[in-house]
Amino acid sequence: MPDAHNVLIVVFDGLQPSQITPELMPNLAKFADGGVTFANHHPVFPTVTRVNASSMVTGCLPGRHGLAGNTFLCRDFDPHRIIPAMEPTLQAIADATGKTLLAPTLADILGRHGREYIAIGNGTSGNAYQHNPNAAMVGGATIHPDFTLPRSLHSELETRFGAWPPQELPNTSRLAHARRIMTEYILPELNPAVALLWSSEPDKTQHEDGVGTGRANQALSEADAEFGNVMAWLEQNGRLDTTDVFIASDHGYSTISRVIPVEAMLRDSGFPTIDQNGGVAVAANGGSALFYVNNCDPGVAARFTRWLTAQDWCGPLFASERVGQPAGTLPASIIGCDGLRSPDLIMSFPWNSDANEAGYAGHAPATGGVPGQGQHGSMSRHELRNVGLARGPSLRSKTVIDTPTGNVDLAPTILRLLGITGYEGAMEGRAISEALKDETGSTRDVRTEAHEAETAGYRQKVQVSQFGGARYVDWGNRV
Incomplete structure (x- = not known):
């Protein structure tokens, strides 16, 4: 594997494989046609965002990394109170107990090797926090409309790029702002070993309107356009030959x-x-x-x-x-x-597996919301199938992988690409060797x-x- 190259991860919150079509998401469809498609890709359960974000960056399942849900009880912090996994609370847990995650993150590991992980997103503050909770100590950063780690970066970015736009549905203006910071600052100036861009769409609009509605489809197309802008920047700046790009979603969806x-x-x-x-x-x-x-x-x-x-x-x-x-x-x-x-x-x-009015399969009860809206968190097969794509100089082309893969495999695969070893035993995911150009992949059977x-x-x-x-x-x- 090449030593001097970068990895870019783009996550579309709540995106289902069936939504990547030339009509709805032409840029993603084109990307998928030329790269690796993980056709049997899995989130971890519970199929909620902050749990899966934590598994993406630690390579561990929830029992090991320690974040049990979007809302949860943390007995070593407060044994009697259900709390939200949002930045203020997660920071309070870190202050009181020493850590919010019980396993090292990609950022922690890269920092030990003199490299950096920088994440930017327009989702929840808790999601953003988990990507690099120790940025002040290990380097790199996490960037969110409400805060940054390290804390001093927030005002610096506002001075240069202006204030974040207000939230809206679809949340495209905030994604465009994040994309601008990515392509005008993070990639060209900081050039981290690993960068991540997290889109809150289509999740945000699907929660409100349901899967497959007019505004939800608008969210898909507008998020795809911003992804196209990122890929265009890589091409225009000669970075496609040195950047491995991974596309993922955190979970599927139900009605x-x-x-x-x-x-x-x-x-x-x-x-x-x-x-x-x-x-x-x-x-x-x-x-x-x-x-x-x-x-x-x-x-x-x-x-x-x-x-x-x-x-x-x-x-x-x-x-x-x-x-x-x-x-x-x-x-x-x-x-x-x-x-x-x-x-x-x-x-x-x-x-x-009943279809909703737009034809998307999968219905389940929920703890909140309104019937007809979108939701996730369950063990439905429609939520336990999510998006996994990859393309780049270290990866195979025009390849469909049917063996099981998952969000938990993202960290170990990236470390393999970067030539960083010694952490395999601490992770429960695996390096997806069958996707890598210079490796043969496993011949073992799926059990x-x-x-x-x-x-x-x-x-x-x-x-x-x-x-x-x-x-x-x-x-x-x-x-």
Whole structure:
């Protein structure tokens, strides 16, 4: 692999493979035709943004990297309060405990080798924070409309590029501002080993309007145009021959079938708040919910599980080793969701493949929103299939890879491309050798496992694929 080259990652939040068409996204469609398509690409579960962003930069599943959801409970920070994974809270966790992620990030590793990772995006502040939480110590940066790391960079960028535009739907003006900073400052002046551009679209508009609506399609086309501007800059500046470009999305999408007020229902059923004996806390995460029981009490977990599995909206359900194995649950370890900061129980809503009005398959209940809007977070196969593309001098061309790949493979693959070794054992993803020009790829077979559990009136099934030492959740549902 060449030593002196760069990697650029572009993430489209909530983009599905079926949305990359010449009509909706001509620049991405052209990119895909000439490069590598990861046709069996996976997010991690829960299929929410900040969990997947953390897996992208650590190469680890949620149990190991320690960010359990977009909302979660962090017992070593506050054992009784559900908190949002947003920059102010994540910074408070770092100040109190020493770290927000329990695994090193790409930025941390690159910094040890005198290289830098710089991320810019117009998504949530929590997403941006996780990309380089230690920038002040390890170098590089993360740039967001609300803040930067290092902190001093925010005012410098506003002086040079002006204030960020206000949020809107589609959020194109903010993406254009981020793209301008990328092509006028980050790439030409800082020239980091790895740069990332994160688009909040189509996720932002799909949450509001639904998948496939007129404004959601507008968001796709406008985000694609900004991607085209980035690729044009690379070409005009002679950088295509030295830049490996990866395209990803953090998760797929579903349409909300109904809204389940989980916390209100469990309170009405007599479960007190977590600070009381027998109490339970719930962290709502769209198509999934995370549960924490008072003092990690196995008896409370078992009683709560009996109530939960009796609800028709309870889909796949997993238990942390710390609360035992309540009847009907599967071990959270099989999906990579057991660890120091993991929930005691984690549930996905059940789902189906019914199409919405625009023809996009996949419906599921959600913890919030309105029926007909877009949502994610569950174990639906429509959310557990996301976008993975790559193109560049180190990568194969016109290649479709059907072996399982995932967001968790991004960090180890990039480190392989940059010639940085010694971190493979700390990551749960794998370097996707079958995509690399100078490597033959693995000849091992894909191993697919079905896990089932049942109790009175409830049965679940989950499929997990393993390949190259990595594991990928294919789907899980109540059956």
